[in-house]
């Protein structure tokens with residue numbers, strides 16, 4: 138087993154396997170941020186989407202009408218086209234927070250992240266590498282209960298941690314976290330933290346990652362590349378499409394791409410969402426407390442933060458938090474940055490998060506939390522389907538090796 142493999146983050150990073158997290162194993166080691174390709178705005182065109190945003194928003198919500206209105210404005214605002222790559226970057230709030238000052242931690246918490254829990258084949262997720270077998274998850278949870286002190290997000294924020302703290306988290310909007318993960322967690326009374334994107338719930342739309350998985354499964358990577366407007370000779374993976382191309386798109390371009398994919402299928406996006414039964418609906422958020430699952434903010438629409446304006450960041454972070462608090466009835470004080478990369482932990486994003494009441498901010502990267510960028514920023518590890526026998530390696534050895542490599546590079 139080569140050192141490169143050992144040091145690379147495991148697949149399944151925040152809706153996207155390794156390539157999405159750090160730009161792939163090589164990028165992990167060289168520090169090259171992913172998404173370094175030229176902007177594809179010219180290839181996709183800059184036409185404003187004609188998606189009827191306002192009609193997608195429920196109008197009969199009993200509470201929070203103001204917030205629904207703000208969400209509509211948020212969506213309309215984000216439907217404005219980018220002016221091309223250069224202009225897009227010029228309007229960005231700031232670049233990545235370049236130089237992290239590492240800070241020490243007492244009892245460094247181990248934090249794991251999961252996504253969907255299922256054994257069923259599903260074309261909406263098959264290409265993403267985000268699914269954990271529920272029985273594997275059960276064995277993981279039992280291993281955590283035996284070998285760690287499982288804590289909740291409030292313990293982490295207070296800093297009053299036991300000797301071997303471990304926090305279980307989930308990302309994205311997968312229903313199996315509630316239906317499958319909840320009962321498993323209750324077997325050992327383990328608290329957890331579930332980071333959710335409210336946009337998909339409110340507008341009943343499908344995240345672009347899942348649409349791409351469906352499209353590549355049905356049409357193949359080459360055909361989807363052609364639909365995107367790329368001249369890829371070889372079939373490309375969903376991971377590559379997201380890390381190299383979606384990361385460069387504006388929200389309007391992403392919406393256009395989703396519309397084009399749905400047109401190709403001859404299906405409405407909401408039909409796809411409704412029939413796949415894959416995602417949470419609004420009433421489900423109130424049930425999460427039955428299983429000790431706290432709600433966290435995963436941004437409004439799961440966009441890459443790196444190229445967002447300050448106004449977009451405010452909508453993606455502050456408005457998303459407000460909506461989640463309304464829908465769940467919980468206080469939301471944690472933010473998981475979409476795709477988990479420090480490239481998206483820009484100064485502006487961190488400022489937007491902190492000023493809107495987030496007390497803990499989560500990346501992935503699979504590094505140790507003994508050394509981390511700031512006191513309120515935490516790394517997570519993605520065990521996915523690792524055999525329990527390998528968990529000591531995944532949770533204790535590899536994170537320290539990655540941190541050591543990060544310091545040396």
Ligand SMILES: [Zn+2]
Nearest residue numbers: 151152308309
């Ligand atoms: Zn995610």
